[in-house]
Amino acid sequence: MLSSMTGFGKATVENDDLFITVSIKTVNSRFRETKINLPPFLYDCEEKVLEVINTHTKRGKINVYIDVEINNKSNFFDFTLDSELIEMYLNELKSLTEKYDFQQNINVTEILTLPDILKYKPKDKKVSAVCSEVVKCTEAAIKNLIGFRLKEGEHLYEDIITRVKNVEKYLDIVENNQEEDRKKIFENVSNQINKLINNRNFPDDKILQEVTLLAQKADYTEEIVKLRSLIDQFKNTINMDPPVGSKIGYILQELLREVNTIASKAVVASTGKNVILMKEEFERIREQARNIE
Numbered sequence: 001m002l003s004s005m006t007g008f009g010k011a012t013v014e015n016d017d018l019f020i021t022v023s024i025k026t027v028n029s030r031f032r033e034t035k036i037n038l039p040p041f042l043y044d045c046e047e048k049v050l051e052v053i054n055t056h057t058k059r060g061k062i063n064v065y066i067d068v069e070i071n072n073k074s075n076f077f078d079f080t081l082d083s084e085l086i087e088m089y090l091n092e093l094k095s096l097t098e099k100y101d102f103q104q105n106i107n108v109t110e111i112l113t114l115p116d117i118l119k120y121k122p123k124d125k126k127v128s129a130v131c132s133e134v135v136k137c138t139e140a141a142i143k144n145l146i147g148f149r150l151k152e153g154e155h156l157y158e159d160i161i162t163r164v165k166n167v168e169k170y171l172d173i174v175e176n177n178q179e180e181d182r183k184k185i186f187e188n189v190s191n192q193i194n195k196l197i198n199n200r201n202f203p204d205d206k207i208l209q210e211v212t213l214l215a216q217k218a219d220y221t222e223e224i225v226k227l228r229s230l231i232d233q234f235k236n237t238i239n240m241d242p243p244v245g246s247k248i249g250y251i252l253q254e255l256l257r258e259v260n261t262i263a264s265k266a267v268v269a270s271t272g273k274n275v276i277l278m279k280e281e282f283e284r285i286r287e288q289a290r291n292i293e
Contacts, residue, residue: 002160003242003293004152005029005060009145013137017076020133020140024053026149028291031059036064041122045131052138057241059293063132066134076126080119089114117122149293151244155184156288160238163281164231170281174262175224177271184267220265223258230255233234245292252286 012022034053036046053062070076093106112118169282234251237244256279263275 001150001241002153002238002244003135003146003149003247005149005291005293006152007145007149009141009143009148011137011140012145012190013133015133015142017071018130019071019132020137021065021067022027022137023132024141024145025063025139026060026086026129026145029059032057032059032062034064037067039068041127042066042068042131042134044127048131048135052142056142057257057293060196064138066138068130068134076122076125076130078121080121082117082119086111086114086117090115090287093281100156114170145146153292155237156292159173160285160288161235164235165283167278168231168277171202171224171227173270173274174266177266177274178220178270181220181260181266181271183267204227222261224263227255227258227262230258242293245289248289248292249286252282252289256282256286 005026007024007026009024011022012240034057036049036051036053038046038049049066050066053064089111230251234248234255237247237251259275259278260284263272263279266272266275
């Protein structure tokens with residue numbers, strides 16, 4: 001089943017002590033690129049979150065947003081005052097007061113609002129417990145993301161299968177036109193030979209060369225056989241488990257190469273028209289394939 005690289009998944013965990021939200025957003029990318037946004041006190045949890053992401057994704061640009069609300073901060077953090085920094089602030093304030101004749105009138109509340117005065121450090125056991133909950137929440141969010149991406153993959157699959165069927169229909173027409181193409185090319189060959197024969201100064205080996213080239217151009221059976229084989233490979237590949245996006249891209253390149261070869265050989269207008277239609281369908285499929293994991 002195809003999986004899209006575009007998706008979104010979200011999950012929450014709530015208990016008496018905290019409320020956790022994990023949101024995961026993904027878009028297409030050639031490789032896996034993961035960015036995790038964590039609260040500062042949970043930086044040590046990043047590797048565990050990344051392990052969950054890597055287990056369930058192979059390609060795509062992945063943004064993970066983790067928000068943690070602590071209900072009772074006094075049970076979670078150890079708070080301390082930076083006495084040395086407070087003394088530095090007060091000395092500077094005293095110096096300014098003496099220099100500019102300010103009135104020194106500052107209370108404890110104002111002191112606590114000064115930058116970096118109040119320091120807090122999460123308790124190790126609490127961090128470990130929160131990290132465990134964050135990982136569980138991430139697993140739930142990634143599950144929702146996978147569901148979203150598989151749903152998008154179903155739409156991609158349906159569209160691609162429809163286009164492949166169109167290609168097969170156009171290819172049948174091209175194959176049926178091949179005999180008419182041969183007749184047209186035979187007429188062209190005959191006319192070319194007559195012109196060359198009438199030109200007495202034209203070497204015999206040059207006549208043979210022209211006939212050989214025109215005869216080769218009349219046949220594109222090999223390309224049709226390759227196209228059918230590649231289409232079978234393509235249909236098998238899109239039914240494999242992801243990741244298949246890179247392999248699909250490679251097969252599409254080969255398909256377009258064979259179609260272009262037929263286009264260079266075709267003479268009948270109907271053949272040229274259906275070759276163009278095949279190319280258009282393959283180009284649309286290639287656009288879709290850029291979003292397949």
